[in-house]
Amino acid sequence: MFEESPLIFESGKPGRASTYFEGGWTLDEFVPASYRRADLPLPENAELDVVRHFTRLSHRTFSIDTGFYPLGSCTMKYNPKVNDAMASLRGFAELHPFAPDGLAQGALSVMYELEQALCALFGMAAFSLNPAAGAHAELAALLIAKAYFKKRGEGQQRTTVVVPDTAHGTNPASAAMVGYKVISLASDARGRVSVEELRKVLGADTAVCMMTNPNTLGLFEDHIVEITQAVHDAGGLMYYDGANANALMGNARPGDMGFDLMHLNLHKTFSIPHGGGGAGAGPVGVAAHLRDFLPTPVVRRDEDGYRLDFVSADSIGQMRSFWSNFSHMVRALTYIWANGAEGLRRISQLAVLNANYVRSQVREFLETPYDEPCRHEFVASAQSLKRETGVRALDIAKALLDRGFHAPTIYFPLLVPECLMIEPTETENKETLDAFVAALREIVEIAHSNPQAILDAPVNTPVGRIDETRAARQPDLRWTPEGYSTQS
Numbered sequence: 001m002f003e004e005s006p007l008i009f010e011s012g013k014p015g016r017a018s019t020y021f022e023g024g025w026t027l028d029e030f031v032p033a034s035y036r037r038a039d040l041p042l043p044e045n046a047e048l049d050v051v052r053h054f055t056r057l058s059h060r061t062f063s064i065d066t067g068f069y070p071l072g073s074c075t076m077k078y079n080p081k082v083n084d085a086m087a088s089l090r091g092f093a094e095l096h097p098f099a100p101d102g103l104a105q106g107a108l109s110v111m112y113e114l115e116q117a118l119c120a121l122f123g124m125a126a127f128s129l130n131p132a133a134g135a136h137a138e139l140a141a142l143l144i145a146k147a148y149f150k151k152r153g154e155g156q157q158r159t160t161v162v163v164p165d166t167a168h169g170t171n172p173a174s175a176a177m178v179g180y181k182v183i184s185l186a187s188d189a190r191g192r193v194s195v196e197e198l199r200k201v202l203g204a205d206t207a208v209c210m211m212t213n214p215n216t217l218g219l220f221e222d223h224i225v226e227i228t229q230a231v232h233d234a235g236g237l238m239y240y241d242g243a244n245a246n247a248l249m250g251n252a253r254p255g256d257m258g259f260d261l262m263h264l265n266l267h268k269t270f271s272i273p274h275g276g277g278g279a280g281a282g283p284v285g286v287a288a289h290l291r292d293f294l295p296t297p298v299v300r301r302d303e304d305g306y307r308l309d310f311v312s313a314d315s316i317g318q319m320r321s322f323w324s325n326f327s328h329m330v331r332a333l334t335y336i337w338a339n340g341a342e343g344l345r346r347i348s349q350l351a352v353l354n355a356n357y358v359r360s361q362v363r364e365f366l367e368t369p370y371d372e373p374c375r376h377e378f379v380a381s382a383q384s385l386k387r388e389t390g391v392r393a394l395d396i397a398k399a400l401l402d403r404g405f406h407a408p409t410i411y412f413p414l415l416v417p418e419c420l421m422i423e424p425t426e427t428e429n430k431e432t433l434d435a436f437v438a439a440l441r442e443i444v445e446i447a448h449s450n451p452q453a454i455l456d457a458p459v460n461t462p463v464g465r466i467d468e469t470r471a472a473r474q475p476d477l478r479w480t481p482e483g484y485s486t487q488s
Helices: 047-059 081-087 106-123 134-151 170-177 195-201 224-233 290-293 326-362 383-389 394-401 431-449 451-455 468-473
Strands: 126-130 161-162 181-185 206-211 237-242 261-264 284-286 296-303 305-309 376-380 421-422
Touching: 106 126, 106 261, 106 284, 106 296, 106 305, 106 326, 134 170, 134 206, 134 237, 134 261, 134 284, 134 290, 161 170, 170 181, 170 206, 181 195, 195 224, 195 290, 206 224, 224 237, 237 305, 284 290, 284 305, 326 376, 326 421, 383 431, 394 421, 394 451, 431 451
Parallel strands: 161 181, 161 206, 206 237, 237 261
Antiparallel strands: 126 284, 261 284, 296 305, 376 421
């Protein structure tokens, strides 16, 4: 059990704060009065107290370096430390973003070589590294589609985007943000897109069909060529959501499947840090006929070296300030170089192997609605368990926390009741996977013999079961001292 510790505000005492200036100085000599507040209630703590406080909090944080994240659709793989070492090289870490091209040749070569590597791996004609993360790159792809149809004189006609129910949750949101009407397409009994049902919703108003392959059920869309052909026959574009690219990297290419647009989550497939509110990276790739619409700048290479090119009459413009989350570009290219083409292919094969290893055991005590070999992830269901014991997918997730595992993705995709979506990645060893399966099995067994023990979980974490509905609807994230008004 974790001991309760006071808030940093509660542990402070008047006069305890560390000082670093000799007497006789006034605050006016450091911060002008116009920039100061007279009523800012900051605590007074010694530096040692502050360090110990936040170090204690950090020990409560679950991380990929301390435990297993089986998050479906998120590919929470280990982040190799050599990536960080390369990104920390002085020439990269201290380079000013406004440095002229001539003094940034090393950085520009990293960006250029990463773009070329991604093109080769995924069958695209060009990539832009500009978008800041996956959903940001989705938005960029749809803006590219919009610009493309506008130039063709079809901007007013192409108004709809088809999104299968196995797509990622950000897909319909991104489409709506750029003004498209979203058509949701139900999966067939096999958990895949039916070409016949797709053709029924395609028409002269179709702009884009957004898909990932394999889909969020972990199933490969085995009719993908017919699907892309049907969309192209209707005059639309195919968009590939690259969140599941870890399942096929080096083994199959979206460009070869007929996709016109795609994005990649470098913070998933290419092992850069993921989550925690930090920077992501979401390159957007296009087929040859959409190259001129990419966000600027793009890196060019000519006889004089590398340069940033901002000139493109058809470009949708910059998606963000500066050129990319550059340190992540270094990390991703390091990962590619460290593994090579054969290594990247092997990574995806091992991710698929691990997922099927876990699935083959979980199916013994939980429902697996699509009981066939999966790709990088699979879905299980606690529907029968809930009916028999009252224990839900949420309760299983909470009980896993007590056993030292991060919970898998739950209740997504929505088409599977009481869904648990599990993705082990390639970086976990057999012992970890066996321990995770054993924990799941134990939870299910206890649910049948003593369900209340699972319903009460977690009991060994810093915070127990919370009212999640209230936390979502009435968040209280700010501490306010007694008698202090936030309006003052």
